[in-house]
Amino acid sequence: MKIGIIGAGDVGGTLGKRWRQKGHEIMFGVRNLQSPKVQKLVQMDQNFKVGDISEAAAFGEVIVLAIPWTSVEETILNSGNLSGKILIDPTNPLTPDLKGLALHDTSVAEKIAKLANSTRVVKAFNAIGARTLDNSVFDSQRADLFICGDDRHAKEVVEELANDIGFDVVDIGPLVNARKLEQLALLWIELAFKQQMGPNIAFKLLKRKDDF
């Protein structure tokens, strides 16, 4: 699959590397082609394509917005025609002190859907650390990846992409539930940093099959 990843930092770079290992075609959309992060990725794998934001957005059937949430509006405006594309939103609207969320009664994912006039936004990869994107297995257990969105086909595609890199997917329903996933990211940050469990943690939903 052709995947355009806007942002080549911890989340974008790691997802690009993992999907490339599974044979997907990756183009990073960046502001500065010469930045050390971008150059490191290109040296790691010469099959990585790099362009500006509109080039990566045009390239991908799936677009990942691996950027700060404050850059989302500008990025969507610079992305050109996004109709029909699946937009993955891993961002979190954290306050600068990382103690809370800067958005209330909405979510970044819902804002993206409005800005891009798209129903194919999927919230995913936001309540998990970048290290776990690189290695999703804890002993013999795969980490869960919580996703939500309004388009069933878009969620199926994201589920396949997540399965490819070793995640079990839990679909938590419509895009409005991105508000809950952004809260879940706050819990992850609390546990990892304030409660000092470290970034090698991930959530797992337990289900009893015969009980419902």
Ligand SMILES: NC(=O)c1ccc[n+]([C@@H]2O[C@H](COP(=O)([O-])OP(=O)(O)OC[C@H]3O[C@@H](n4cnc5c(N)ncnc54)[C@H](OP(=O)(O)O)[C@@H]3O)[C@@H](O)[C@H]2O)c1
């Ligand atoms: N790190 C994690 O463990 C983690 C986990 C879950 C979710 N997230 C979320 O995922 C997103 C990315 O996080 P990250 O850790 O990958 O951040 P990061 O390492 O700081 O990388 C951010 C990337 O976004 C680019 N960028 C910043 N502003 C931009 C703009 N206006 N236009 C285009 N590109 C821009 C940066 O490019 P430059 O190099 O040019 O600045 C960089 O490539 C954030 O919203 C974060 O909240 C992070």
